[in-house]
Amino acid sequence: MNKALISQLLNISSQAGEIIMDIRKNSTEFSVKDDNTPITEADKASHEFLLNALSKLTPNIPILSEESSHIPFSVRTSWKEYWLIDPLDGTRDFIDGSPDFCISIALIKNNYPTFGLIYSPFNQVHYYRLDNQPSIKVENRKSFKILTSKPKRWKKIVVGRYSINNKGLKEHLKLKTNFETFKLGSALKFCLIAEGIYHYYPKFGRCSEWDTAAGICILEGAGGSVVNLDNKALKFNLTEDIISPSFIATA
Structure with a gap:
């Protein structure tokens, strides 16, 4: 790449973001999909935009996408390379x-x-x-490398805003000491670990x-790691249900 x-x-994702923010000003109405998760007009509009833009950019x-997850596994299993997108995570x-x-x-x-x-x-x-490169943050048109950090006094643990009452999570946190818990939505949790927050x-x-x-x-490029509960790396597109296992992301 x-x-x-x-x-x-970067430009494509910025444009998709503008679409999302424009819709956010007027409506956050939603419907519920078959898997009991919500979907808004912003999800749909961002999906259509990204699908068209990426198809033009890399036609082969x-x-x-989350909104095209009906693609059969029999088709996906032959893919050696593909874009995996969430048009609106969170x-x-x-x-x-x-x-x-x-x-x-x-x-x-692979x-x-x-x-x-x-x-x-x-x-x-x-x-x-990028593959085998350090992770980058871009803000106000300035780019800089980001790195994870070690806890100074106690570990700052970040969890999903809507999963704080998960039974498995509660049991896991009982085993921890000297930590403070923060709630944050979406995949931004990976990014804020990556930049040391x-x-x-x-x-x-x-x-x-x-x-x-x-x-x-992104987290791996900043010095962190993500493993499943068997301490193994997560793999993708190996199952029909497209579900990631429980995991631990750490600095």
């Missing part, structure tokens, strides 16, 4: 008026993310990472692959 393509991806690379945060939503774009090669980009439309901040993100319960791919790539 060259610098020109990075520039275009297939795309799997839909419930978006509906509730929280700024903690984002756009996630990952390039998956079942693992080799590129990750996360954009916060509310804050107009990008995070991205938080230190630990345990995820129990339902989580889809488009929720994790870009964040994993």
